[in-house]
Amino acid sequence: MKLETTHASADVASEVVFEAKGLKKEYDDGRVHALRGVNFRITQGEFVVILGPSGCGKTTLLQMLGALAEPSAGILHYRGKSLADLADPASYRAREIGIIFQAFHLLPTFTAVENVQMPMFETDRPAAERTERAVELLKLVALGHRLDHFPSKLSGGEKQRVAIARSLANGPTVLLADEPTGNLDSENSKKILELIIRLRREQNMTLVLVTHDLNIARMATRTIEMKDGLIVADQQVPQTAA
Amino acid sequence: MNFLTIVVRGLLRRPVRTGLTLVGISIGIAAVVALVGISHGFEASWATGMKVRGTDIVVSNMGNALAPKPFSAEVRDRIGKLPEVAAACSIYADLTSVEDASMMVVSAREWGGFSWQNLKLISGRMPNDGMEDAVVLGQTAAEMLKKKIGDPLQLETKELKVVGIVDGGAMVENGSVILSLELFQKITGNEDRINVIDIRAAPGMSEEAVKQLCDKINAIAPEAKAMVAGEHLGNSQAFRFISAMSWGTSLLAVIVGVLGVMNTMLMTVFERKQEMCILLAIGWKPSRIIRMILWESALLGFLGGIVGVIIGTISVKVLEQLPAIHGMLEPDFNGGLMAVAVVLAVVVGVISGLYPAWRSSRLTPSLAMQG
Structure with a gap:
């Protein structure tokens, strides 16, 4: 199945998706420095893994990329436009990016097919079309037989598949994943990673994934290693691994 | 699934609490319907008395x-x-x-x-x-x-x-x-x-x-x-006082209902804080979250209004049968009163939801990544 995206793949192949210059984030009136001046560039189609110990600032960085939090200082551009100056950050989150959380974060009172439809409420799609697309997406992640199951009736791996389908709801060009296998056993972790990587490759999406797991890093096209709010290493991974 | 489905599921999430809140608001509305209905009925009956006497x-x-x-x-x-x-x-x-x-x-x-x-x-x-x-x-x-x-x-x-x-x-x-x-x-x-x-x-x-x-x-x-004839009763200070007392007592009951709905909606916002942050993180606008809360409280008010109208009407009918006051009540449950009661309940619901909705609008989507 070919997913719809907001940008044609060929046009954006070498386009700079994210560009950060001197990015800083402070909490508690400057007592906590989560990011201390981060610089990087991410281009369309890259699979970037952000590595580092707990508290190094990788999740904060992912929040910035998702416009979930604003930087204290520095510049962060998305396709040449400052994320801080976005008139409608919600629209950016709804249409440009898809987010996958470690704890799945499905809504417990909604079925799988309903959960996938949630981001589509910020689009003009009619109800029937929303349902149709959610069904297609769930089939894409091999959950066509679990459409009407509530999250409490799904296994961890299945929940994360629903979350992945939800992240693709509005055809994003960027996927942001925060420890997507952190709550899964090794077998499910492998399957989920394979799914995310396959989808990223098929759709030429940019994937930014935060993890502790070095095995995942080996599958990426590039790794960014962080420590104490700074990037300490930024290197390409040989293409055969991706 | 449409937006109303989301609103209804929000209320069904805690059915007991939603039910108790419904009871609270419906008692307030029942008081409005019963007391004002009796008061209007008395006035209407007096006017009818004048009419039959010519x-x-x-x-x-x-x-x-x-x-x-x-x-x-x-x-x-x-x-x-x-x-x-x-x-x-x-x-x-x-x-x-x-x-x-x-x-x-x-x-x-x-x-x-x-x-x-x-x-x-x-x-x-x-x-x-x-x-x-x-x-x-x-x-x-x-x-x-x-x-x-x-x-x-x-x-x-x-x-x-x-x-x-x-x-x-x-x-x-x-x-x-x-x-x-x-x-x-x-x-x-x-x-x-x-x-x-x-x-x-x-x-x-x-x-x-x-x-x-x-x-x-x-x-x-x-x-x-x-x-x-018919207008003179409304000119009576005593009747106006009784009428005002009916409304006053009813409104007190309604205020209790307001506090009940507000408490429920505030609890909802606190309990579903992370859920709302997730919705914000996946692209919902804060205005949609606000609408969701207001629709939930308005629906709670609407249902409370319907139940209140039914309870109020039945209560007065039961009251009419009591030997001590049998034949003394001729309540006027006209469509206008019912509509006013339901609209009042919806307004109560919306007003009760304003503060919780404002609280929800201050949530930040980054909280979705915490836990």
Whole structure:
């Protein structure tokens, strides 16, 4: 199945998706420095893994990329436009990016097919079309037989598949994943990673994934290693691994 | 799935709490429906009483008391001379205890006056003359006093005889003890005193002309006030006080409902904080979250309103059957009152949801990544 995206793949192949210059984030009136001046560039189609110990600032960085939090200082551009100056950050989150959380974060009172439809409420799609697309997406992640199951009736791996389908709801060009296998056993972790990587490759999406797991890093096209709010290493991974 | 599905699921998430909140708000609305319905019914019944008596204008002095203040019987003669007045009937109406009944309408009417004409005999007869020691009872009054034809009835210090039971065509008439004005004045020592004059305007007069006649009467009879029949009760300070008390009591109950809904919606925002942050993180606008909260509270109000209208109506129907007040209530549950009650409940719901909605608008999507 070919997913719809907001940008044609060929046009954006070498386009700079994210560009950060001197990015800083402070909490508690400057007592906590989560990011201390981060610089990087991410281009369309890259699979970037952000590595580092707990508290190094990788999740904060992912929040910035998702416009979930604003930087204290520095510049962060998305396709040449400052994320801080976005008139409608919600629209950016709804249409440009898809987010996958470690704890799945499905809504417990909604079925799988309903959960996938949630981001589509910020689009003009009619109800029937929303349902149709959610069904297609769930089939894409091999959950066509679990459409009407509530999250409490799904296994961890299945929940994360629903979350992945939800992240693709509005055809994003960027996927942001925060420890997507952190709550899964090794077998499910492998399957989920394979799914995310396959989808990223098929759709030429940019994937930014935060993890502790070095095995995942080996599958990426590039790794960014962080420590104490700074990037300490930024290197390409040989293409055969991706 | 549409947006309403999301709203309904939000309420069904905690069915017991939603149910209890519904009960809270519906009790408030039930109080509005019951008290205001009874109050409107009383007013409507009074107006019906005037209509069945064929009264166009009521001249009375409705002050703070439940019964009008007395004035000189001579006023009737002054008014009766006006060419636009077809007929005038002097009345002395009082609200007083009669035997075991703590409060009854005693309606003493000018013997031979038109206000006797609407009374239809169910049993017995009418008094033979204005000075016969006799009363007729409205059918509800007879039931309340447990009287039948020939029974004695103690009024003040005088023992009178029940000679007839009548259907007056309206609740107020049927709940009255009716006797001749002359007899009542003699018993109570209120010779030459009356407190109401029923007036029939000349045939063919328009509403405007009847109003102009009121002004004319007011000019020649400053002791009392002439008002178009049906409107005079609303002019009574006592009735206005009772009406205000009905609304006041109802609104207190509604305020309790408001606090209940507000508490529920605040709990909802606190409990579903992360869920809302997730929705923000996946692209929902804060305005949609606000709408979700407001729709939930409005729906809660709407359902509470419907249930409240049902409870209020049933409660009054049950109340009407109680022996102590059987026949004394004629509630007016018109569509307008029902609609006002439901709209009030929805408004209560929306107002209750404003603060929780504002709280939800301050959530930050980054919290979605915490835990």
